[in-house]
Amino acid sequence: MKDLTKYQGIFPAFYACYDGEGQVSPEAVRGLAKHLLDKGVKGLYVGGSSGECIYQSVEERKLTLENVMAEVGGKMTIIAHVACNNTADSRELAAHAESLGVDAVAAIPPIYFHLPPAAIAKYWNDISDAAPNTDFVIYNIPQLAGVALTVPLLKEMLKNPRVIGVKNSSMPVQDIQMWRDEGALVFNGPDEQLFSGLAAGAAGGIGGTYAAMPELYLEIFRCFQAGDMAKGREIQNECCRIIYKMCAAQGNLYAVIKEILRRTGGPDVGSVRLPLAPLVEGDSAVVDACVEMIREAVAQYC
Numbered sequence: 625m626k627d628l629t630k631y632q633g634i635f636p637a638f639y640a641c642y643d644g645e646g647q648v649s650p651e652a653v654r655g656l657a658k659h660l661l662d663k664g665v666k667g668l669y670v671g672g673s674s675g676e677c678i679y680q681s682v683e684e685r686k687l688t689l690e691n692v693m694a695e696v697g698g699k700m701t702i703i704a705h706v707a708c709n710n711t712a713d714s715r716e717l718a719a720h721a722e723s724l725g726v727d728a729v730a731a732i733p734p735i736y737f738h739l740p741p742a743a744i745a746k747y748w749n750d751i752s753d754a755a756p757n758t759d760f761v762i763y764n765i766p767q768l769a770g771v772a773l774t775v776p777l778l779k780e781m782l783k784n785p786r787v788i789g790v791k792n793s794s795m796p797v798q799d800i801q802m803w804r805d806e807g808a809l810v811f812n813g814p815d816e817q818l819f820s821g822l823a824a825g826a827a828g829g830i831g832g833t834y835a836a837m838p839e840l841y842l843e844i845f846r847c848f849q850a851g852d853m854a855k856g857r858e859i860q861n862e863c864c865r866i867i868y869k870m871c872a873a874q875g876n877l878y879a880v881i882k883e884i885l886r887r888t889g890g891p892d893v894g895s896v897r898l899p900l901a902p903l904v905e906g907d908s909a910v911v912d913a914c915v916e917m918i919r920e921a922v923a924q925y926c
Contacts, residue, residue, distance in 0.1 A: 633666025667701030
């Protein structure tokens with residue numbers, strides 16, 4: 625039996641880190657990795673949506689993961705998202721991730737063309753075969769990928785002994801219960817429902833806003849483990865209020881989050897890559913409000 629305790633806890637989704645010219649910055653990558661290690665999170669999810677993976681080359685994604693592993697490898701659990709929209713590049717990233725010693729690789733299904741379940745299973749298994757000594761996590765995000773994980777497809781994938789579970793970013797909490805019923809370990813994806821996802825049986829959470837306010841999500845997890853349901857719900861509500869305020873900006877959500885991170889003492893990791901929208905002048909007030917909300921919530925609950 626595998627020891628899966630290393631997957632229990634809070635996993636910030638790692639942000640794309642750019643220099644002033646918009647190129648991947650190894651220094652910023654290392655700075656963010658160390659910052660999150662110091663915050664006490666369980667691990668990192670590198671190269672997913674928050675990492676702007678669909679806008680980066682294979683070499684840029686390798687560079688990011690190499691610097692994450694150089695800074696924090698062996699000190700926390702690292703899950704590398706390796707999916708590209710073709711099998712060959714995905715396998716190359718999976719093999720590279722295994723060579724660096726990551727704990728798991730993960731992949732969304734292929735996007736744009738809606739493939740049948742058998743083709744999706746082959747894609748995932750082909751990726752897993754390229755990292756034969758590494759755990760594999762299915763990334764279910766139907767609202768963006770355009771295809772949803774199903775119980776029959778999960779059952780097929782669980783025939784692969786490397787498949788340990790699902791990063792579940794669909795909104796129905798019921799999905800977590802369904803995947804758990806099939807024996808899969810599940811990470812809660814939507815940040816707005818971490819507490820509900822834990823109650824449904826998620827082992828932990830992977831989230832795009834976690835790095836901007838890790839103290840709050842760590843406290844939600846601690847409250848759930850301690851059975852302090854009232855406080856856990858309160859903090860979850862505060863996190864949701866902050867997220868709703870973040871979404872009031874005109875710039876892309878990750879542009880907002882990266883500026884919040886900078887203003888709250890984290891490293892400067894640049895903005896976002898076009899076609900994602902950077903912050904505009906009026907967004908400064910939104911960022912200011914979010915920074916203050918986070919500071920007040922951390923002071924109150926942590």
